[in-house]
Amino acid sequence: MNPDTLAEALLAVVTPIAASLRPDEALGIDASDIALERPRNRDHGDWASNIAMRLAKKLGTNPRELAQRIADEIVAVDGVKSAEVAGPGFINFRLDAAAAGVLAKTIIDAGIAYGTNDSQAGVSVNVEFVSANPTGPLHIAHTRWAALGDSIVRLLLASGANAIREYYINDAGAQMQRFASSIVAAAKGEPTPEGGYPGQYIATLAERVVEARPDLLELPDAEQLKVAEDLAYDFQLAEIKHSLDRFNVPFDVWFSERTLHEKDAAGVSLIDQAVDRLREQGHVFDEEGAVWVRTTDFGDDKDRVIRRSNGEYTYFAADAAYYLNKGDRGFENKIYLLGADHHGYVHRLKAVAGAAGQDPEKNVEVLIGQMVSINGARLSKRAGNIIEMDDLLDWLGTDALRYSLERSPADSPLDLDPELLQKRTNDNPVFYVQYAHARTHNVGRNAADSGVDRSEFAPETLTHETESALLGALQEFPRIVAFAAQVREPHRVARYLEELAGLYHRWYDNCRVTPLSDDPIESVHRTRLWLNDATGQVLRNGLGLLGVSAPERM
Numbered sequence: 001m002n003p004d005t006l007a008e009a010l011l012a013v014v015t016p017i018a019a020s021l022r023p024d025e026a027l028g029i030d031a032s033d034i035a036l037e038r039p040r041n042r043d044h045g046d047w048a049s050n051i052a053m054r055l056a057k058k059l060g061t062n063p064r065e066l067a068q069r070i071a072d073e074i075v076a077v078d079g080v081k082s083a084e085v086a087g088p089g090f091i092n093f094r095l096d097a098a099a100a101g102v103l104a105k106t107i108i109d110a111g112i113a114y115g116t117n118d119s120q121a122g123v124s125v126n127v128e129f130v131s132a133n134p135t136g137p138l139h140i141a142h143t144r145w146a147a148l149g150d151s152i153v154r155l156l157l158a159s160g161a162n163a164i165r166e167y168y169i170n171d172a173g174a175q176m177q178r179f180a181s182s183i184v185a186a187a188k189g190e191p192t193p194e195g196g197y198p199g200q201y202i203a204t205l206a207e208r209v210v211e212a213r214p215d216l217l218e219l220p221d222a223e224q225l226k227v228a229e230d231l232a233y234d235f236q237l238a239e240i241k242h243s244l245d246r247f248n249v250p251f252d253v254w255f256s257e258r259t260l261h262e263k264d265a266a267g268v269s270l271i272d273q274a275v276d277r278l279r280e281q282g283h284v285f286d287e288e289g290a291v292w293v294r295t296t297d298f299g300d301d302k303d304r305v306i307r308r309s310n311g312e313y314t315y316f317a318a319d320a321a322y323y324l325n326k327g328d329r330g331f332e333n334k335i336y337l338l339g340a341d342h343h344g345y346v347h348r349l350k351a352v353a354g355a356a357g358q359d360p361e362k363n364v365e366v367l368i369g370q371m372v373s374i375n376g377a378r379l380s381k382r383a384g385n386i387i388e389m390d391d392l393l394d395w396l397g398t399d400a401l402r403y404s405l406e407r408s409p410a411d412s413p414l415d416l417d418p419e420l421l422q423k424r425t426n427d428n429p430v431f432y433v434q435y436a437h438a439r440t441h442n443v444g445r446n447a448a449d450s451g452v453d454r455s456e457f458a459p460e461t462l463t464h465e466t467e468s469a470l471l472g473a474l475q476e477f478p479r480i481v482a483f484a485a486q487v488r489e490p491h492r493v494a495r496y497l498e499e500l501a502g503l504y505h506r507w508y509d510n511c512r513v514t515p516l517s518d519d520p521i522e523s524v525h526r527t528r529l530w531l532n533d534a535t536g537q538v539l540r541n542g543l544g545l546l547g548v549s550a551p552e553r554m
Helices: 003-021 051-059 063-074 097-113 140-158 174-188 200-212 221-246 270-280 315-328 344-355 389-396 398-406 429-450 465-487 491-510 523-545
Strands: 047-049 080-086 090-095 124-128 162-169 253-256 284-287 290-293 304-307 333-338 364-368 372-374 414-416
Touching (some): 003 047, 051 063, 051 090, 063 080, 090 097, 097 465, 124 140, 140 162, 140 333, 140 372, 140 398, 140 523, 174 200, 200 221, 270 304, 270 315, 315 333, 389 398, 398 414, 398 491, 429 523, 465 523, 491 523
Antiparallel strands (some): 047 090, 290 304
């Protein structure tokens, strides 16, 4: 019996009781009225519900009396061992061992699908994150968003959503001109131009550009800049993609800002179309030769210019066109992951949604992350003033870095301890969880050597208190996944895995899968192997949602 079947049984018991108390009323009690939770003290039972307290007033009865009536009837349901009333009307349920133990086989049968759910079914979500300018390497702040954004998408997909990872390449505008000027200056051996990009990586890019185009410095100045921009852009973007591949972050869409400015056969760009579409919604007005969007109607601190009086579009125009383009591609909901210095974008993005005739509170979600620091991390030798993602990966490794960035809420400043992350001890959270997974495989190997297999499954033998606690935690995994997807918080999965690993280690210390010496192999040993392997499957599934590997040996 799992939480869902218990909830169904509880609803089946409550409905006729409510009808008997209010026979002349259509009370409309349904599954949404049934709430189950884990008791804080597991001695109180496997599950608890406040259903009696929630319905007592509506039914005109005492909550404790109603709870007792429900408890008296639900114990007749197969799989419910006991139901006890506590306090003003809580009901604590205890499942019998066989009903609880069946979960181990359920998990094995489901395999990688265990934990998936349909809580986000029918939802289309475009998740944009990282989106660093293609003018330099990824750094420590991008690293945090890369880990979180990827895991949020993994959670959404596991919960049934149509979700994609999107990287917006800011490859148009003044920063690309400064980038090209910096490359050409480095190729000539000249100082970095004012406002340009410093760092050894620029010199390296310049060398690669000259290698690809030996005639670069013989070209006219304007053509030098164009060639340098295009080649260096391709080289730097390829490096960014390689860094993200190393970090186990695959993007589904790489969207170039240049496409927003490109003209079609009729000479109209996506930005031109966006302005027209916003005007049709009634939120665009002209003033002093410029074109404005009345974004104050949607909570912005001031109205925004979308096209200047000289005819040039603003960055806001590209933002609006990009937002509309996401909707045109079928994504009703858009999630943006932005850094702590981008609070001003929140109102702008919501204003674009409102001006486009959509719901700013539903169709746009902006997650603002806080800074992350790492004790002892050195600034990049190539870039000079940043800590590069590649340096962090070389130093700490993908698993330790991803897990440590994902186990805390995004809106909390994060200070990582590299010495801890490099330890192979239980003090290191990622090691603790990965070791639990590796231990499940070691138990499986030892079981095979001892002749213990999964040829028999007797869930009623899983009676030890550590088995009850472990099964209870395993039951929670689908709910944890669904909730983490709903609130966009991968750290809930990480913290769950740490709790599950602790429960597994305690079970391992108390319950043997292989019999001692010459003792015979019994049903309980074979059944415990099911539980061991089920725990390994859940640990593996959870680590997969975090983009972290699940080693079989450590």
